[in-house]
Amino acid sequence: MALKKHPYLLALMLLAGALLASCSAPKIVEQDYDRVTLFKITADNKHEKIATLTDKKKIKELTDLINEGNRKNAREIEFEKGPDGMLLFEKNEKKLALGLxxxxxxxxxxxxxxxxxxxxNKYFGTKQ
Structure with a gap:
C-alpha cells in the first residue's frame, strides 16, 4: 500500500536492485598479473607474438576494461570467424588466455x- 503512495520509492528500490545485480558479475581477470602478451592468430592457426605489456598501470586499465565491459552470452552468438588474436596474462606460473x-x-x-x-595501439604500441 505504501508503494502506491510513493512511486519514487519503488523506482529507487528497482534502481538499487539493478545496480547490485550489475556489481555481482564475476570478474574475468581476477589476479594482479605482471605481464600481458598480445598474439595474432595466423591463417594456419599459429600464434605470432606481437608485443608484451609490463606496465602495471596499463595492465590494470586493460583488466578493468575487460572486467567492466558489457557481456553477452557467447553461446547465443554465431560468429562468422573466431578471434584473430589472444591476450595471455601471466604472473609466475599463473596464466590466463583470452580470445581477442x-x-x-x-x-x-x-x-x-x-x-x-x-x-x-594504446596498450601494445602497435596497430594490426
Whole structure:
C-alpha cells in the first residue's frame, strides 16, 4: 500500500536492485598479473607474438576494461570467424588466455563475448 503512495520509492528500490545485480558479475581477470602478451592468430592457426605489456598501470586499465565491459552470452552468438588474436596474462606460473578480436578490441571467453573496446595501439604500441 505504501508503494502506491510513493512511486519514487519503488523506482529507487528497482534502481538499487539493478545496480547490485550489475556489481555481482564475476570478474574475468581476477589476479594482479605482471605481464600481458598480445598474439595474432595466423591463417594456419599459429600464434605470432606481437608485443608484451609490463606496465602495471596499463595492465590494470586493460583488466578493468575487460572486467567492466558489457557481456553477452557467447553461446547465443554465431560468429562468422573466431578471434584473430589472444591476450595471455601471466604472473609466475599463473596464466590466463583470452580470445581477442583485434579490430574491435573485444574479448571472447568460453562464457562471454565482452565489449571491452581495447585500443591495441594504446596498450601494445602497435596497430594490426
Amino acid at each position: 578480436f583485434i579490430d574491435t578490441g573485444n574479448v571472447l571467453t568460453e562464457e562471454y563475448y565482452i565489449n571491452s573496446s581495447i585500443d591495441i
